[in-house]
Amino acid sequence: MNDVTIFNSIKTDKLGAQIGRQLMRAIVDGRFQVGERLPSEHELASTFNRSRIAVRDALSGLAARGIITVRQGQGSTINPISMWNTLDPEVFVVVYGDKAFDQLLEMRQIVEPESAFLAAQRITDEQVEKLRPLSVLNEDDTVDQHVERDTSFHLEIARAAQNGVLLTMISSISILLRESRSCTFAVPGEISRGHKWHQTILAAIEARDAQAARIAMHGHLDQVGQALDKWRIEHEDNRMAF
Amino acid sequence: MNDVTIFNSIKTDKLGAQIGRQLMRAIVDGRFQVGERLPSEHELASTFNRSRIAVRDALSGLAARGIITVRQGQGSTINPISMWNTLDPEVFVVVYGDKAFDQLLEMRQIVEPESAFLAAQRITDEQVEKLRPLSVLNEDDTVDQHVERDTSFHLEIARAAQNGVLLTMISSISILLRESRSCTFAVPGEISRGHKWHQTILAAIEARDAQAARIAMHGHLDQVGQALDKWRIEHEDNRMAF
DNA sequence: TGTTGTATACTTGTCATATAAGATTACAAG
């Protein structure tokens, strides 16, 4: 009855999702060209040796993510990548792999300082109280707890900015950022550095000093970028082994 | 055989999408609480007087957008709004209605100047050639053509910024912005003002002057905001009629 | 009292089969 997770969760994916992933992988790998037609549902059912229902599940999943367009009587055609919903985590990991950290960080550096800026102008007293405990990073906690706390802190700031679109964007990024955060928190001394920056940001927001909040958030993200670089240098030899 | 579209396209939505929209509307209207269970597929099939297949289509659509979680043996439960993919156009229009223009514009003012900044630094000669014709706004074209051209121009700049995440964000916004653009282009003189700003932005990017590109994009969006205000004043009386 | 097994009823997941309806093609009729 302890909190530690010993066993991995048993994978219980629906058939449609599994088939969908295989199809997505095939599309991303270029086995089907943009504009090309996929095999018919009947054919796919045969090749995967599953029912048409399962195949339809998979196809409707791909269609919902903008990857294909299904039309009655005509079949399924592959959409240009510009139509894909690459912010969907399922799509993102396949399209970008694990090496999108730089792009994500660059995006954060564009959006999050402004998020802090607006938050400092618009945050309510209630939201300040909610934000304060989230700013603490305790050395004794586990990596997962750090990731959780850090994510919540940045999300709460976005919420305080009182712009639903901004909040949605940042939370989309947050989901994709989980792995990156695990890496940076593994760098020695990063927790206390992160903690100090969080306090600086919090103080600026509490004081309703928008400019200071923007600058502090920018500095914080610079520090995150440096941590990411350090982590990479430390793990470069591992990658060379492959 | 002319280009002008006289007739509206016949709506040919799939049953699942229609049922899904009705369910989404019911959820947003608060007829079901967060965490609550939806009626079973069988019950829903009865109430909508459709097959279970159609209902399952609808539910899997909602699940793909993060609105509900479907679990075997347990039914479908409604997720907290933080899990909803509100960037999905289908979800966005229901959640935010038509009055999210301000939030969208604020988001653009955060993201797009940086998009132009990065584009000026990273654009290739080929991309400049693609961008140039898109910058032209011709007074003789239809509103739809303006919207199309304008959207492409801003998207191409985002593409030139060479950051997939940024591009995806801006294209997500673009889809939601279609209606807003139709409004602003209806304001007299707005086409030529937009044209001039586009030329300014293009020139800055062509000259690889990142600072100038950022400033120009910011000015352009300020002008769009003013146009939106003008449009609102002009249409205020119409809204009072309701 | 508290735990364990079990039956039961409810849920979604998957399947096979059939029919409706849109899309495409070829081709005959005018």
Added chain:
DNA sequence: CTTGTAATCTTATATGACAAGTATACAACA
């Protein structure tokens, strides 16, 4: 060259069935 039509692809929807996960109540047991 256009129009109508049949054939044949495709997906859309319906029906009925069974498998399998989940929750609950309750008996059996310690």
